[in-house]
Amino acid sequence: MQFKDYYDTLGVKPDATDAEIKRAYRKLARKYHPDVSKEADAENRFKAVNEAYEALKDAERRREYDNLRAGGYRAGDEFRPPPNWQGRQGGGHGGFQGEDFSDFFESIFGRGRAGGGPRGQSGPRRGSDLQARVQIDLASAFNGAKERITLRDPVQGERTLEVKIPAGIEPGRTIRLSGQGNPGTQGGPAGDLLLEVGVREDSRFKLEGHTITHVLPIAPWEAALGATVPVPTLAGNVDLRIPAGSDSGRKLRLRGRGWPGKTPGDQIVVLEIHTPKAETPEQQAFYENMASTFEFNPRR
Template sequence: MQFKDYYETLGVKPDATDAEIKRAYRKLARKYHPDVSKETGAEEKIKAVNEAYEALKDEDRRREYDQLRAGGYRAGDEFRPPPNWQGHPRGGDGGFHETDFSDFFESVFGRGGGARAHSQAGPRRGSDLQARIQIDLKSAFTGGRERITLRDPVQGERTLEVKIPAGIEPGRQIRLSGQGNPGMRGGPAGDLLLEVGVREDSRFQLDGRNIVSVLPIAPWEAALGATVTVPTLAGEVELRVPAGSDSGRKLRLRGRGWPGKEPGDQIVELQIRTPKAETEEQKAFYQRMAEAFDFDPRR
């Protein structure tokens, strides 16, 4: 079924007052009343207006509807009720029959009337909220605390401090109990499901549970071998570069990758950097090298 935007149907903003909603409803009800309206499709339009007003005139129903709308639904979107969603019964107070309302209305608010309505009128848990947080690679690696600001039409703007587990992977969710939408009629609040995104890092790339980095080295370090300092997310370590190494050679630092029960490795790719010959002496040195080596890099 499709999500219905009741505010759009009545031509009001989501923060409209009860009085504004009532005025909009009365204006549209007069416009589309079957006895006087000459508008095309007036019968269907008055049904839509009645349904929208029935949803928004009741404080509990409007609150529940706003919770769903805060999840990003808009008119025409494919809609399925969240798990365990029961809906607030309407109790027949509008004077309409159940068949006057769409499947969407019934799925959100439940069917009204009789003992069943009273059985559903107890406390109900609030719906969950979903949000996204972007952190840098170092914070995801080490863990820590991040402050986030949430904005939603139900609770307004609020700031939360979130504990980030060490080694959390991009795309994983952190569940914050009780930080979702408030419950109905004394029920508990829902949860906040916070998806973690990780910003790109100029020095390190995450490849599964391995961390990949590029290490610039001098030609003589590559030719003769050397022990060099390598940055990792956990701090600097020493790495032995074997003599005769070429650009593109990959060396492995075991256990220096992404943390976890079985930590990944850091893969260090060597990149030979050649210094510029800026003085006559340096140019002469390169010339002697060319004469000393029988070497063609394209052979």
């Protein structure tokens, strides 16, 4: 059999941190997932990425693999386990999150058996995890919602799930749905569904971290004289006092009206002065009177 370079498969360096390995895995798993990928040989590449992550995400398995790799093996080299190699101090590896690992993987770590039975012994095996993505609007992410998603996978076909989205979930977060992955074998438990939440752009609000920004149109007299006007937030309208003499682009802060959390963020309101058109003789005369009354040059 051939040696597999799991670091190369995930595109990370051998000294990569656990977080870097996880980030690389999630990126590649999304890229090659058979449900969505149009890449050539996506299914096999998806399996390879899952296997590499399974080998490297566990500290003890990673140490075993690194010890073998330190012998000078490179991807594609002919490989045989060292004499009397049992892997992981001879123990079994029950609960692997996958069912279709290569001979190379199983020669190092075993076959996911529960306990320390002889090599190749079959038994209950946990089903593999599935990954999917759901897109929701900003208000649903802020307030929480129930979303219906349709999954299509080669094992279970097409099925529809209703998913509860917790209030205040941040874009890119993953919801784990226990038992909604692929079924186990020989009585083993089903895997989980890892559902990544994406948030659509909103025409009124922009989310950056825990801060929400909203551009508020105001009239010239509201900017000049000051006013109290209603401002939309994701939790409903609030009254905002605009100071007299405000310019377009001025930023006002609504504390605690941003993204929810242990310490809620703020909402930043950006003032944008809109000037009405002079559509009647009286309105045109009003602007002419302003021009003669104010000694004002905005370009000065």
